[in-house]
Amino acid sequence: MARSGVSVDKECNNAFQDLKLGKKFHYVIFKLDSDAKNIVVDKIGAKSSEEKASKMDSKEIYEEFIEHLPETDCRYAIYDFQYVKSAEEGFRSKIVFIAWSPDESSVKSKMVYASSKEILRTLFSGVGVELQATALDEVDYASVLEKCNRGN
Template sequence: MNVGTNVSDDCVTEFNNLKLGKQYRFVIYKLDKDKNEIVVDQKGGRESTYAEFVSHLQNESRYAVYDYHAQTEDVPPRKVEKLVFIFWSPDTNQPVKQKMAYAAGKEALKKKLNGLSKEIQANEPSEVEEAEIKKIVLN
């Protein structure tokens, strides 16, 4: 693993397709097999649900951007839309080196993705439940 983690151009392209083109609900990123470049792992269409997104988070670390839409409890309710950066690093038996590689690459990826509103670091499934995301987006 080298010191700097590269971010593939695809990562930025697909992020912009999500943010500006509204082509996706979410984009999930991963480190390539050599652990020195962040690449696009999966994309979810605009009709994808939050539950579908969570189902793609496996027992390995991932980065993701989710275009979350919520409504406030205000009267009248306001629509809130935020691009949420999620760093998924589950407390599973993934190798320590791999967890460290993901931790090291997080800032490199975030620097390339302009327009993120919120950030979540999740280590267990309860931390990516929709109620948690909604709370963060509405605060």
């Protein structure tokens, strides 16, 4: 249990492992439950399948993910960000952890999410990039691609 008194539902770790090791999907979004006592899976999206991949490229899948971040409430998310680093280095993949805290969310929500982030983050070993974002331009495709290329 975090200092905030929030715990993490076991499905959160299962979803992370399915994304990281099983490559079953591209992203998972997490939220606090209605009592603000547990972090739970909110949305699992963009199944990693050949059929889906043939219909959508990496940027389109990422744009689909961004549409699921609420404008007025906080969330946590992990994303298996796939990109081409350079012609020489080829295809890459990094797991990105996003702490989404939009300016329009309530002060209480921001405080609970901020104080609970670390307990969730410690479960997710192998994250390559971590972002704290308050506006969509901070998590747009180009910004995340730049951070992945820098190795942050």
